[in-house]
Amino acid sequence: MSLDSPSIALVGAGAMGGALVRGWIEAVRKGGGLTLTVVEPNFDPELERELDAVGAVLNPPDPGPVDVVVLAVKPQTFAAAAEATRKFVGPDTRVLSIMAGVTIDTLCRELNATRVIRSVPNTPARIGRGVTAYVASPACTEEDRALIEQLLEPLGTVEPIAAERLMDVVTAVSGSGPAYVFLLAEVLAAAAEQEGLDKDTAMRLASRTVAGAGALMLETGETASTLRKQVTSPGGTTEAALDVLASADGLGPLLRRAVSAAAQRSRDLGKR
Ligand SMILES: NC(=O)C1=CN([C@@H]2O[C@H](COP(=O)(O)OP(=O)(O)OC[C@H]3O[C@@H](n4cnc5c(N)ncnc54)[C@H](O)[C@@H]3O)[C@@H](O)[C@H]2O)C=CC1
Ligand SMILES: O=C(O)[C@@H]1CCC=N1
Secondary structure, eight states: OOEEEEEEEEEOOSHHHHHHHHHHHHHHHHSEEEEEEEEOTTOOHHHHHHHHHTTOEESOSSOOSOSEEEEOSOGGGHHHHHHHHGGGOOTTOEEEEOOSSOOHHHHHHHHTOSEEEEEEOOGGGGGTOEEEEEEEOTTOOHHHHHHHHHHHGGGEEEEEOSOGGGHHHHIIIIITHHHHHHHHHHHHHHHHHHTTOOHHHHHHHHHHHHHHHHHHHHHHOOOHHHHHHHHOOTTSHHHHHHHHHTSTTSHHHHHHHHHHHHHHHHHHHHHO
């Protein structure tokens, strides 16, 4: 998809803000344009070069209120960043936040905004394979939602969420979720080492297994449950392992506690 030449002010361009910029660069390559103001002490010079190469306007003088303000600083930094952000917000500006926990109410109040979208991307966005969930304030129009989806689509799939109260669990599942999967690869490799494999072979086998299983699920469209059953021969090795993982103190209750802790942290971040 191309970009309909929006003017954007991006506040914070680290891992996730940088991924957004990379996605927009790819979109502009396909057509349209972009006027981008970046508020970031350490903006990646490679992104500056790429923006220039696709003909985007970077850091125009006196940008004033823009079409979209994107907040991609840490939630703990928001209060400090808010003051410098207000000058980009006018009556027609949409505010798109990717900050964990920060509520639509807080964003409206701190930025004098009404058309606010709170979203949760995840790190596979770096390769366009992320999933971004979002919820819009009541003042947002259909056009606002369409514009925001256009800005998020380069990151991967986009999921509208029905109610803001669900954004904490969304953050705990898809926002933080990649870390759980990477941890799975790490602990699988550690277990392999304990059973006698050398460190490098263990890590290669574990990471290819996690990556291959994820790709299989994505590319076949089959459910996780179906694919799990395909691996599990009656009386076989997988069954022996799953008896442990699915036990009363196994992976299910453990992840239930982990997701609950992450959702609670998201709520707490919103109270600061
Ligand atoms: N990393 C992840 O997996 C996800 C992160 N998020 C949210 O995305 C936001 C950004 O996270 P990351 O990109 O991972 O963090 P990051 O630390 O990579 O990026 C934050 C950037 O903000 C910049 N910054 C700090 N103070 C600033 C200020 N006053 N004005 C402008 N820029 C300032 C920093 O230099 C840094 O580059 C966070 O709010 C986080 O909750 C949401 C979903 C997933
Ligand atoms: O850990 C965090 O707070 C952020 C939000 C979701 C993923 N990373």
